[in-house]
Amino acid sequence: MGVFERYLSVWVGLAILAGILAGSVAPSYFSLIAQFEYAQVNLVIAVLIWLMIYPMMVQIDFSAIKDVSKKPKGLILTLIVNWLIKPFTMAFLGWLFFKVLFADWVDPQTASEYIAGMILLGVAPCTAMVFVWSQLTKGDAAYTLVQVSVNDLIMIFAFAPIAGFLLGMTDITVPWNTLLLSVILYVLIPLIAGVFTRKQLEKTPTTNSLNHFLAMMKPWSIVGLLATVVLLFGLQADTILSNPQAIILIAIPLLIQTYGIFAIAYFAAKRMKLPHNIAAPASMIGSSNFFELAVAVAISLFGLHSGAALATVVGVLVEVPVMLSLVWFANRTRHWFS
Numbered sequence: 001m002g003v004f005e006r007y008l009s010v011w012v013g014l015a016i017l018a019g020i021l022a023g024s025v026a027p028s029y030f031s032l033i034a035q036f037e038y039a040q041v042n043l044v045i046a047v048l049i050w051l052m053i054y055p056m057m058v059q060i061d062f063s064a065i066k067d068v069s070k071k072p073k074g075l076i077l078t079l080i081v082n083w084l085i086k087p088f089t090m091a092f093l094g095w096l097f098f099k100v101l102f103a104d105w106v107d108p109q110t111a112s113e114y115i116a117g118m119i120l121l122g123v124a125p126c127t128a129m130v131f132v133w134s135q136l137t138k139g140d141a142a143y144t145l146v147q148v149s150v151n152d153l154i155m156i157f158a159f160a161p162i163a164g165f166l167l168g169m170t171d172i173t174v175p176w177n178t179l180l181l182s183v184i185l186y187v188l189i190p191l192i193a194g195v196f197t198r199k200q201l202e203k204t205p206t207t208n209s210l211n212h213f214l215a216m217m218k219p220w221s222i223v224g225l226l227a228t229v230v231l232l233f234g235l236q237a238d239t240i241l242s243n244p245q246a247i248i249l250i251a252i253p254l255l256i257q258t259y260g261i262f263a264i265a266y267f268a269a270k271r272m273k274l275p276h277n278i279a280a281p282a283s284m285i286g287s288s289n290f291f292e293l294a295v296a297v298a299i300s301l302f303g304l305h306s307g308a309a310l311a312t313v314v315g316v317l318v319e320v321p322v323m324l325s326l327v328w329f330a331n332r333t334r335h336w337f338s
Contacts, residue, residue, distance in 0.1 A: 008320040011222075015229040016317065022230065023237025030234045034304050042299055045231065049186060049296040051224030055217040056127050056292075057194025058201075058210075062149050071143060074269070074278040078147045081265045081286035082125040083158060089260065090122025091115070091166045093253040102249055110307045114250055116167055117298050117311025122257070123163045124290035125151045129323070130281065133288065136327045139281035147285055152191060155290075159183050163297070186296045225316075228295060232313050235304045246307075250314040258322050262287040266330070269337075276337035280330040288323055291316045 023030055036043045094115035098106055106114065127148055134144040160183045201210045233240065240246065265286045269279030291312060298308040 009317060011226060012229055012317050012320075015226045016233045016313075019230040019233030020237045020240055023234030024241060027234075027237065030231065030237075033231060034235060042304055045228060045296065045299050045304070046185065048224040048228045048231075049292055050190060051220045052228070052292040053186060053190045053296075054193060055214060055221050057152075057190045058197050058214060058217070059131070060127075060149050060152060060191075060194060061145055061198065062153075062195060071278065073272050074143060074274050074282050075147055075150060077265060077269055077272060077274070078151065078282045078285050079154070081261060081268075081282075082151060083154065083162070085264065086125070086257075086261050086286055087119065087122040087162050087166060090257050091119050091169065093257050094118040097249070097253045105245070105249065113302055113307030114311045116302060117294070117306075117308035117315075118250075118253065118257075119166045120163060120294040120298050120301075120308065121254070121289045121291060121312055121315045123159055123166070124293045125155070126285050126288035127152060127290045127293075129288055129319075130285045133284035133323055133327055134281035137280035137284070137330045138277060139284075140275075140277040143278055144281040144285075147282060151285065152187075155293075156183065156188055156191070159187065159293075181300070183297075185300075186293050225292070229313055229316065232295070232299075232304065232309055236310050239305075239310075246310065247314055247317075250311050251318050254315055254318050255322060258287050258318070259326075262326050273338065276330075276334050279337055283330070284323065284326065287326060288319055289315055291319065 033044050034042065098111035098114050103111070130148060131141075131144060133139075134141060160180050197213070198210065201213055206212075262283050265283035266279065269282060274282070294312040294315065295309065298306065298312045302308040
C-alpha cells in the first residue's frame with residue numbers, strides 16, 4: 001500500500017481545507033469554472049474524473065471472468081450484497097437520518113440532496129481500492145479481479161435503473177437523459193478505453209509495460225481526485241462555513257452503512273463456509289464505494305454546488321479510515337474461517 005493510499009484521508013482532508021479557504025477568498029474563480037458545462041456535465045470536472053477512472057479500468061482483466069464457474073459462491077455473495085442489499089439500505093438510512101432524525105437540522109431540499117448523494121454512493125460498488133483491501137487481507141487476487149470485473153459489467157446496465165428508481169422513491173425528479181449520459185461518459189467509455197489500452201499493452205514485447213503504464217498514470221489519478229475535492233469544497237465554501245455540522249451529519253449514516261454492510265457480507269460468508277481469502281475481499285467490495293463515479297454523477301444530476309455532490313465527497317473522507325479498520329478486523333478474525 002503506497003503512501004498516498006495509506007494516508008488518503010489526510011490528503012483529502014487537506015484538499016477540503018484548501019478548497020474551503022480558496023472558495024472563501026476567491027469565489028469568482030470557482031464560479032467561472034462552474035460555467036464550463038455542456039448537457040449538464042461540467043467539462044472541468046469530467047476531465048478530472050476521467051483521470052481517476054480510466055487507470056482503474058485499465059487494471060481490470062475481463063478474461064478472468066471465465067474462471068467464475070470454479071468458485072461461484074463468493075461471486076454470488078458479492079452480487080447479492082452489492083445489487084440487492086446495499087443500494088436499498090443506503091437509501092433507507094438516508095431517509096431515516098435526513099427525513100426523520102435530522103429533520104429539524106436540515107432543510108427539506110438539502111436533505112433530499114444529501115439522500116441522493118448517499119444513494120449514488122450505494123449504487124456504485126468499489127472498483128479500484130478493493131485491490132488494496134484484498135492485498136492487505138491476503139485475499140485471492142485473481143478471484144478479486146473476477147468479482148470486480150463482473151460488478152463493472154453489471155454496473156453498465158444496472159446503475160442507471162437502480163439509481164433512478166431509488167431517487168424517484170425519495171421524491172427527486174430524475175433527469176434520465178443526464179443519468180444515462182453519465183453512465184456512458186463515466187462507466188462505458190472509460191471501460192472500453194481501459195480494455196483497449198490493456199490489450200495494446202499486453203501485445204508489447206516488454207513484460208512490465210502494463211505496470212509501467214499504471215505507475216505513470218498514478219500521479220494523474222491523484223491529481224484528479226484532489227483537484228476534484230478542492231473544486232467541490234471551494235464551490236461549497238459558503239455553505240460549509242455557515243453550516244460546518246453538515247459534514248458530521250452526512251458521515252454518521254455513511255459510517256453505519258459501511259460497518260453494517262461489512263457485517264452482513266462477512267458473517268454470510270462464514271455461514272457459506274467460504275475460505276477467508278475470498279470472504280474478506282467479497283465483504284470489502286460490498287462495504288466500499290466507487291466514489292469517483294458517484295461524485296461525477298452527483299455533479300451531472302444536481303450541480304457542483306449541490307448537497308448531493310457534497311455527500312459523495314464526504315464518502316471519500318470517511319471511506320479509507322473505516323476500511324482500514326475493517327482490514328484489521330478481518331485479519332484478526334482469520335481463524336473463524338477454514
